[in-house]
Amino acid sequence: MTRGRTKSRGAVERSLASLVDALEYAFYAEELAKEDGLLQKLDPRVKIVAVLPLIVIAALARRLWLIAALFAIAVVLALLSKVPLATLAKRVWLGVLTFTGLISLPALFLTPGQAIYRLPLLGWTVTAPGLRAAVYLITRAETAATFSVLLVLCTPWSSVLKALRVLRLPIVLVVILGMTYRYIFLLLRNAQDMFTSRKSRIVGRLDGPEKRRAAAASAGVLISKTIQLSGDVYLAMRSRGFQGEVFVLDEFQTHWFDWAVLALFISVALVAFWFGR
Amino acid sequence: MTVPIFEVRDVTYSYREVTALNGLNLTVMPGQRIVLLGANGSGKSTLLSMLDGLCFPEKGSVAFKGELLAEDRLNGEVEFDFRRRVGLVFQNPDVQLFNPTVFDEVAFGPLQLRCPKEQIRMRVTEMLEELEIAHLKERSPHHLSTGEKKRVALASVLILDPEVLLLDEPTAALDPKSESQMIDFLVSCSGGRKTVVTATHDLDLVEDIADYCHVFQRGRIVAAGTPSEILNDHALLLSTNLIHAHRHAHSPSEVHSHPHRHGHKH
Numbered sequence: 001m002t003r004g005r006t007k008s009r010g011a012v013e014r015s016l017a018s019l020v021d022a023l024e025y026a027f028y029a030e031e032l033a034k035e036d037g038l039l040q041k042l043d044p045r046v047k048i049v050a051v052l053p054l055i056v057i058a059a060l061a062r063r064l065w066l067i068a069a070l071f072a073i074a075v076v077l078a079l080l081s082k083v084p085l086a087t088l089a090k091r092v093w094l095g096v097l098t099f100t101g102l103i104s105l106p107a108l109f110l111t112p113g114q115a116i117y118r119l120p121l122l123g124w125t126v127t128a129p130g131l132r133a134a135v136y137l138i139t140r141a142e143t144a145a146t147f148s149v150l151l152v153l154c155t156p157w158s159s160v161l162k163a164l165r166v167l168r169l170p171i172v173l174v175v176i177l178g179m180t181y182r183y184i185f186l187l188l189r190n191a192q193d194m195f196t197s198r199k200s201r202i203v204g205r206l207d208g209p210e211k212r213r214a215a216a217a218s219a220g221v222l223i224s225k226t227i228q229l230s231g232d233v234y235l236a237m238r239s240r241g242f243q244g245e246v247f248v249l250d251e252f253q254t255h256w257f258d259w260a261v262l263a264l265f266i267s268v269a270l271v272a273f274w275f276g277r
Numbered sequence: 278m279t280v281p282i283f284e285v286r287d288v289t290y291s292y293r294e295v296t297a298l299n300g301l302n303l304t305v306m307p308g309q310r311i312v313l314l315g316a317n318g319s320g321k322s323t324l325l326s327m328l329d330g331l332c333f334p335e336k337g338s339v340a341f342k343g344e345l346l347a348e349d350r351l352n353g354e355v356e357f358d359f360r361r362r363v364g365l366v367f368q369n370p371d372v373q374l375f376n377p378t379v380f381d382e383v384a385f386g387p388l389q390l391r392c393p394k395e396q397i398r399m400r401v402t403e404m405l406e407e408l409e410i411a412h413l414k415e416r417s418p419h420h421l422s423t424g425e426k427k428r429v430a431l432a433s434v435l436i437l438d439p440e441v442l443l444l445d446e447p448t449a450a451l452d453p454k455s456e457s458q459m460i461d462f463l464v465s466c467s468g469g470r471k472t473v474v475t476a477t478h479d480l481d482l483v484e485d486i487a488d489y490c491h492v493f494q495r496g497r498i499v500a501a502g503t504p505s506e507i508l509n510d511h512a513l514l515l516s517t518n519l520i521h522a523h524r525h526a527h528s529p530s531e532v533h534s535h536p537h538r539h540g541h542k543h
Contacts, residue, residue, distance in 0.1 A: 027420075030417065030420070034415075156415070156417075157377060157417070158377035158378045158381070158415070158417065161377055178376065178377045179375050181377070182374075182375055182376070182377065182417070182418065182419060183375070185419045186371055186419065229371075229372065232367070232369070232372040233372055233375050235326070235331045235372075236367055236372050236373045236375070237375065237385075237389075238331060239329055239331060239360070239364070239365050239367075240360065240364075240385055240386035240389060240433065240434070240437070241356075241357060241360040241361075241386055241389030241390040241437075242389050243352070243353075243356065243357075243389070246389075247388040247389055247391070248381070248388060249380075249381065249384050249388065249394060249397065249398070
């Protein structure tokens, strides 16, 4: 979509388009989670126990070479798990760089120490400790975010829910999370269809109050559909024996491969922890 | 004397000002395959919900195997027993598929009815294979086509092996191939011991899956008979909006109209 057309859209429509984009990304992530890669093959519990220490060590490491080594491990893991580096660059690295770059910008100039560069025109001085602090912040954030996103991209949502159950989260909470994820797709598709259908019948431009009225009317219809859907879903659950307490199957099986990879990851984490003290 | 599976007596039900069922009477005998024929809004889906104990009459009564189906009686062990015996496949499969994966969805019913977990795993696998959806078991319902969703919804009910199967528009919104597959499944699963009540306005389905038809209009049964008796009564089908007058031209000067039904039988 062109920038000009984007500008002409209302705020609600823009928000909806962003949400649909996010959902498309969720679909893409689920497809990635089904790939035959290294992380995808692991039991979700093993995956969390294996990757979580690496995230913590990357966030706390005090040596730049160690952070770089952990980042390299994350990249190798991405390749072995068939996660395209372009996706990581677009979805993670660029965003983290922008965000942490902005946060660390003042540190470049305000941290006292040896001056290494003076900005032309402004005359502000970049200090060596300031630059080191900024580089540490950005590389730690990039590495930790890469591990975290790999964990999410390589685990199907249904396995995340089951892992949450195993981690003793209340079953009702897990079921509500699962149903929310299931139906938010349906409701957003409905909302998108409503906006598209309205747009197809409008000639010319609506003014502000008209846009707000149309958005309020659409929101009302959507709420009414949501209430109807929730009532129908409850009846469908009741029809199959639900009486207020949910019973579910937990099916996790660890194999020698899971234990071998877990041992490898824990060893890497211990070595990294030793050198990163 | 054989006790009817369902006995509906003078039932009335309304949604605010809209009357859905209006003094309805119906008897369903064990092993019968019944079709409830009617246009949209004629009250078929409301009756199915009532037969499944999901809503209750304002006036009149519904009995299941001689026992009154009432809100205050349908709970605890009585409800478990009823849910094991009666299964409803909803018209909109999205309503019925609320679990994260197809496997979880099919396992939901037996789990709520406290069946042993090992037995559930085995039965779910068998059921998925029987309905040719084993390859979808790890998929999330929002990734499925309408035909696949309908089959998963059917599997999620059939796994309980209910004595009575209630089907609401089982072939609605299906492409021709999925429709044909669904009819095959319905014919195979309704052959024999199960009592099957199907609500539909798809006339092509009737002869394959029914021994007897009830025609609905504005919350009442206006006619009943064998599939051939009902399907050959064009005046009845026209008056109940199950077929419509269709105008077409054979030449620029010759235009005529005749009763018309959609769908093709080969």
